[in-house]
Amino acid sequence: MVTAAQFLGTRQERIETLSKAAAEAYWKATTTGEEQYEQEYIKMQHELIELFSSKEDYAALKELLADPKCQRNGVVLRQLILLDHEYTPNQPDKTLLTAIVETETEIESEFTRFRAQIDGQAVSDNEILGILQTEIKSEPRRQAWEASKQIGNQVAERVIELARMRNRIAAEAGYKNYYAMSLAMQELDGRELFTILKRLEELTDEPFRRMKAKLDEQLTRKFGIAESDLMPWHYADPFFQEAPTLEELDLDPYFKGKDIEALACQFFQDIGLNAADILAHSDLYERENKNQHAYCIDIDHAGDIRVLANIRDNEWWMSTMLHEIGHGVYDKYIDRTMPYLLRTPAHTLTTEAIAMLMGRLTKNIDWLIRYTDISAEEAERLTPLIDEQLGMGMLIFIRWSLVMVHFEHEMYHNPDQDLNALWWSLVERFQLIRKPEGRSAPDWAAKIHIGTAPVYYQNYILGELMASQLHYSILDELGRPSYIGERSTGVFLIRRIFHPGASVTWNELLKNALGEGLNPDYFIQQFID
Structure with a gap:
């Protein structure tokens, strides 16, 4: 049986390398909107999936979690538990996991590049907020609000398909659905x-x-x-998620x-x-x-x-x-x-x-x-x-x-x-x-x-x-x-x-x-x- 130190040492080093590369690619993708960085991010995510989907690793991890020596060592046990939260949702079919990452990245990229249209003119989120915070006439407000929802039409079917795929992963991992699995992996009751x-x-x-x-x-x-x-x-x-400014108050x-x-x-x-x-x-x-x-x-x-x-x-x-x-x-x-x-x-x-x-x-x-x-x-x-x-x-x-x-x-x-x-x-x-x-x-x-x-x-x-x-x-x-x-x-x-x-x-x-x-x-x- 592999020791906890051996298991954690090699996996942790690989996770650190891939996570850093993924974060850097995500940063570049969201600050530039360039596809090359989106593809690099997808590649790193695929490699993380490859790591966390290992059946051999997962079996070893479960053995270590049950080992009394590991249970008595708080620092080791905590690392093993956090790894379990990564390995468990990645045990199902890798093809499905890959499809989820690619779809998530597509949607993220679409939001990054999307600019709503009002009367054929592209407007930013800041401009839409400006209209909703200052415009007095109802019709321009309606147009701005509807424009803010345009992205929904473009991504909705893919989000629904994502939900189906996520539920399949959760079912394979033994959970009722993805929502239940997510709470468990987040240590929430x-x-x-x-x-x-x-x-x-x-x-x-x-x-x-x-x-x-x-x-x-x-x-x-x-x-x-x-x-x-x-x-x-x-x-x-x-979305009426923030309060409008009181009539007597403008900060x-x-x-x-x-x-x-x-x-x-x-x-x-x-x-x-x-x-x-x-x-x-x-x-x-x-x-x-x-x-x-x-x-x-x-x-x-x-x-x-x-x-x-x-x-x-x-x-x-x-x-x-x-x-x-x-x-x-x-x-x-x-x-x-x-x-x-x-x-x-x-x-x-x-x-x-x-x-x-x-x-x-x-x-x-x-x-x-x-x-x-x-x-x-x-x-x-x-x-x-x-x-x-x-x-x-x-x-x-x-x-x-x-x-x-x-x-x-x-x-x-x-x-x-x-x-x-x-x-x-x-x-x-x-x-x-x-x-x-x-x-x-x-x-x-x-x-x-x-x-x-x-x-x-x-x-x-x-x-x-x-x-x-x-x-x-x-x-x-x-x-x-x-x-x-x-x-x-x-x-x-x-x-x-x-x-x-x-x-x-x-x-x-x-x-x-x-x-x-x-x-x-x-x-x-x-x-x-």
């Missing part, structure tokens, strides 16, 4: 997850209805229409003409987290054929961390940069002396929590006072409005996320059902948005996550819950009313959250760092009560 989701649905239902009724009343006055005429395009973004002027990149760098420096090297490696401004979204990527788990963005001088992009750099500093401060497999965040939800904690700060009055030109008098006036704006944003985001989680859950249960009807039934249930009369289009497929980041959205919800838990924990640790500009904030995060990496499960991390597991009460206290 399905019952616990949906218990939390049900509680959030119930606790946010009435506050959301009140908030949306107030918002709808404002929109009817703004657009000069009856409440019964409000349509999806009257809201602030294509964009405080960021107009500001160097968003420099502000973000300074903030992290002030709390003891140096992000200058991350920004130096990043690609932050709009360019033709470049991916229009934003993400952070750890290329090598050894310090090469990058952010892709398309910065404009407004509050949305300031928040987005704080969010993405939040991911980046988490990656940066993981203990580099640990084995490669453990040099990642404890879980997707834990890195999302840090990103969300940071992204919220553009609606934190202490942050605004320190990093913008806001006066003390203006700050006093804006404080209740900002609190209302942030609370509204959290309600809207949670209800939108419930749409995504329930849609994916049902889609993998039966990918051949009427997904267009399923989507709008959930939008109407959770977001109280009317489906346009007669509309039957794959609007769900315009959300890139469904095709290329499947079964991911629950981590955003859990991340928001953890972010609120962290918020109160840091304040309690510092014994101060704010952690803005406090270098102790960075010390707390490095020692309690970042440094352990994936050496422990996410739930163990929370218990060790905060004294208890994930507790939704903090989010409810901060935004709902």
